[in-house]
Amino acid sequence: MAEQDLIDPVARHPKPPFKKQSQPWPGLAGKMEPRPDHGETSYEGSGRLAGRKALITGGDSGMGRAAAIAYAREGADVAINYLPAEEPDAQEVIALIKKEGRTGLPIPGDLKDEAFCKKLVEQAVQGLGGLDIIVNNAARQQTRASILDVSSEDFDATMKTNIYAPFWIIKAALPHLKPGSCIVGTTSEQAYDPSPDLYDYAQTKAATMNYVKSLAKQLASKGIRVNGVAPGPIWTPLQVSGGATMEKLEKFGGMTPLGRPGQPAELASIYVQLAAADASYATGQVYGAAGGSGQP
Ligand code: NAD
Numbered sequence: 038m039a040e041q042d043l044i045d046p047v048a049r050h051p052k053p054p055f056k057k058q059s060q061p062w063p064g065l066a067g068k069m070e071p072r073p074d075h076g077e078t079s080y081e082g083s084g085r086l087a088g089r090k091a092l093i094t095g096g097d098s099g100m101g102r103a104a105a106i107a108y109a110r111e112g113a114d115v116a117i118n119y120l121p122a123e124e125p126d127a128q129e130v131i132a133l134i135k136k137e138g139r140t141g142l143p144i145p146g147d148l149k150d151e152a153f154c155k156k157l158v159e160q161a162v163q164g165l166g167g168l169d170i171i172v173n174n175a176a177r178q179q180t181r182a183s184i185l186d187v188s189s190e191d192f193d194a195t196m197k198t199n200i201y202a203p204f205w206i207i208k209a210a211l212p213h214l215k216p217g218s219c220i221v222g223t224t225s226e227q228a229y230d231p232s233p234d235l236y237d238y239a240q241t242k243a244a245t246m247n248y249v250k251s252l253a254k255q256l257a258s259k260g261i262r263v264n265g266v267a268p269g270p271i272w273t274p275l276q277v278s279g280g281a282t283m284e285k286l287e288k289f290g291g292m293t294p295l296g297r298p299g300q301p302a303e304l305a306s307i308y309v310q311l312a313a314a315d316a317s318y319a320t321g322q323v324y325g326a327a328g329g330s331g332q333p
């Protein structure tokens with residue numbers, strides 16, 4: 038067995054100050070400087086999800102992309118959902134999944150639409166020949182200094198994307214999920230320690246943590262596990278396309294004890310762990326990765 042090098046977590050990835058940058062929402066990982074690391078060249082699988090069939094929302098970039106790459110390298114077939122504007126990021130992910138000899142199924146569309154959420158699940162089931170892992174990871178985050186700046190349209194779009202879509206997707210998927218299947222939700226340190234400028238977003242992350250715990254109890258007897266991942270500040274398109282102020286972005290992650298933001302790749306193994314069969318006693322749990330702050 039090859040020995041693993043000792044890696045210093047402080048020096049492992051870029052730290053602030055970061056270059057000023059902004060992209061129109063929803064943003065592309067391919068246009069960020071530095072480019073986020075989703076494990077493209079580093080994640081090594083060992084068959085932990087061999088034969089599994091996963092649907093990952095927001096699978097084009099960020100945590101969803103890191104999970105998609107890791108799942109494929111662990112032997113799973115993967116369908117990813119994303120917005121049509123994110124096609125360039127999505128195509129990179131599909132190519133990486135196919136390179137592993139797995140099925141990579143791109144299903145673009147807007148999760149704010151209930152009919153689309155149902156269609157998404159149907160297409161994933163058909164295209165993968167079943168479904169046993171659902172990762173509800175897509176989210177909308179837009180910084181607003183004051184509650185007075187949050188329009189009803191803003192509030193509605195955040196709730197639809199972050200709370201309604203998982204509700205619609207889980208309902209559509211449930212009839213297909215056999216015992217041993219699992220659901221993973223991406224929550225946040227914002228669920229426990231909300232920022233003043235993320236009034237609408239932060240409460241959706243508290244709701245995500247809560248539905249994970251409620252559904253875990255409801256679905257335990259059916260053999261379906263439900264867990265959450267709670268990231269701290271992670272270098273993703275969400276942050277450079279309206280999710281953070283320029284001031285916060287330049288110093289992004291610098292306030293954590295590790296002194297830098299996390300990279301999506303650093304959370305990939307958590308998504309794998311929560312989906313793997315050997316985690317069979319973990320349900321209703323929220324696993325964090327926040328550089329030393331904001332733990333669940
Ligand atoms: P990201 O921008 O890479 O991923 C978010 C994805 O959501 C997008 O790629 C997009 O495909 C999808 N999305 C948004 N609105 C959509 C819609 N209406 N229809 C379909 N897809 C839509 O950013 P990320 O940071 O990797 O976000 C992934 C998850 O991580 C989110 O749930 C986010 O709340 C959570 N999170 C992020 C951070 C962070 O610092 N980046 C911290 C805590 C939690």
Ligand code: MG
Nearest residue numbers: 097098123274
């Ligand atoms: Mg994206």
